[in-house]
Amino acid sequence: MDDPHNENIELQLLLQAIHLKYGYDFRDYAKASIKRRVLHRLKSSQLPNISALQHSILNDVRCFEQLLLDLSINVTEMFRDPSFYQALRETVIPLLREFPFLKIWHAGCATGEEVYSMAILLKEEGLYSRAQLYATDMNEVVLKQAKDGIFPISRLKQYTENYQKSGGREAFSDYYSAHYEHAVMDKSLKENILFSDHNLATDGVFGEMHLIMCRNVLIYFNRELQNRALGLFADSLCEGGVLCLGSKESIRFSDYSRQFEDIAREEKIYLKKPACYS
Amino acid sequence: MSLPCKEFQALVIGSSAGGVYALSAVLSTLPADFSLPILIVQHMHPHSKSQLASILQKKAQLSIREAEEKERIQPGVVYLAPPNYHLLVELDRHLALSIDERVNYSRPAIDLLFESAVDAYRDKLIGLILTGANSDGAAGLRRIKQAGGYALVQDPQSAEADAMPLAACSATSVDKVLPLHEIGPHLLQLVNHYPRCLNARRSELKHSS
Structure with a gap:
């Protein structure tokens, strides 16, 4: 039943089937995590093997949607990695002040916690009114959650702590209202946020951005897909634009590393160099 | 108990x-030419700036580093799991x-x-569970045993x-339970045993033919 070799063959076939039937392309995702999530789905759905799951998703779109939710990366936090947000305030905000208007792209925003963090930061720095934020994800279910901006109140203690550690100066509770088990983010935070569907594995370039945030998404991709995504980011950034990756991610191994320079090495914040230097 | 005559290709801890302290005690007894890669998960606070590698390096002869994604295992x-990431x-x-x-x-x-x-190394894997106040690792050690690997606690x-350690011992039939200071020497024996027993087998074959 669980010959590991068969399992790996079945996993590849499943990803192929998803791509052929629904267009979502997970074939270049790092396999260890994908496999764990798929096996988890087998267990919850009480299916005997991956082939059975393949049969279900091909014949039942609801079953596919459930799997899609399992496969998308939706673990996130507000002000995740406070030291990163501190660097963003200290190093990136002064650069952004130079632009008359700002276009900011959160690629793979999941349930939106980091987008709201950015909105708060921009408000405090007096840049929000001239900013347009684009929050994209391949999964419409999580995108809807991001748009709603409603988070479990149990998470807010951690978020508040993160916010304060990142150099936040206001009362964090001013940014949301508590309704029983939920925190509803202040409406004014999403005035300038556009939520939209975008898949880094299959979709194209996205506007002339001044800042792109894509943190802890690339670790789930293999090197080819990482390279594709970083190419999209390089092409979507204007000169002097800034790219922010997760703390264990890097542009080092991609074809685009020469187009960027470090501005906060530890925090994986990169500046796109003017074309003539790259 | 006699040692298994087989080649191991990785150690997970x-x-x-x-x-x-326990990791430092084990790693400090392993020589610089220890032939297996060692992969370690040590639980820690998610926001700690990891100094674990440099702390462990002080007493160890092996090269110790925080794991990078997509790095080829040498x-x-x-390799240490970074804080707040699964390895x-x-x-x-x-x-x-x-x-x-989580x-x-x-x-x-x-x-x-x-x-x-286990997926990558099958039966050529040694699993080691050290001190800890929860039951993480017990299910993993059971998988190692099911695949034919070696379990040490x-x-x-x-x-x-x-x-x-108690959770690990009750989850599976452990090959060896050892006090801290005997773990490193036992790992060395286990790894060095294979070339020796292979040679012994070869000469047996020669004599019998």
């Missing part, structure tokens, strides 16, 4: 409360990191490392926190 190198092994024996949900309240989780390492009595 899980540790939690009291783990820094023999004789010690996994891909089938092609590269390292992978993830921010997936498992056993932990990220990094020992079970995730062990289970993915720190003697709960010699552990600063005995819950994790």
